[in-house]
Amino acid sequence: MKKRTKAVIAIVLSILALASLGGYIMSQKRNHQEKTITSSSKRDDKEAIKQKQLAYLKEHEQEIIDFVKAQSPKVESVQIDWDQTQWSDGGLTTPEYYMNVYGRINHIEESGWGVDIPINDDESMDMGGMFMLHEPTIRGEPIG
Template sequence: MKTIKSTLLVASLILVFLGAIIIVQNKNLFTDGTKQEKKKEQDPHEKQLAYLKKHEEELADFVKSLNSKVESVQFDWESMKVEDIGNGTPQGGGYILTLDGRINNNKDTEFTLGIPLNHNSNEVPEKLVIYEMQPIRILRDGGWFLYE
């Protein structure tokens, strides 16, 4: 009789312990398997893209200042990415947002701009600083040439 009670007690403790583990790991315990609604924070990539779109006119003016023949600028927003800056040291030189585009509605032109990030790859720049990462080029005669 005492052995049966001890066995039942141990079995009960094991079930309680396993139940506690399952409850802790199951994020949707009280939502019938549906995801709980929670405030969605904007993805860092989306924040950075929104920042660039907010400054689209300044970015376009920068590209226009590179060549007097540039009448219009089209950005490829899907090309935006964050890249490491290499400076020859093990820790690297930081991060930079890059954005590609073309000019004068010509699909055979391209350029790349860079916007440095000061602290980490998920930040939005505090101040807009623009670098010409790749100059304006045009595809002709089977190769890419500087746009003149």
């Protein structure tokens, strides 16, 4: 009888151990799914913010054009390449975030310019803080 009781106890303990292990595995899967959903939501939120920022800049395109034109009287027209727009941080010395906007001048393929526009803490754009990332150039040479 003692052998039988020990066997039953061993079986019951094994079942309890497997049930506990199964519960642990299920909770880990659920936590992983929640983290994945949260990460996905954060990515979606960041992407939505970026799209709003880009839309805002497109609405204020003329301000960017006027700013680039003001850099040199030789700039007659400004073309913005929205596909090259980037989001970046300032690096080690300046922790601010920026949108980098690039384009060409005077419809010249080998020309270029770059403007940084600061992003405020509330994710809005600081058009007043806009500055030249690199001055207008043609074939790599400043146009002066």
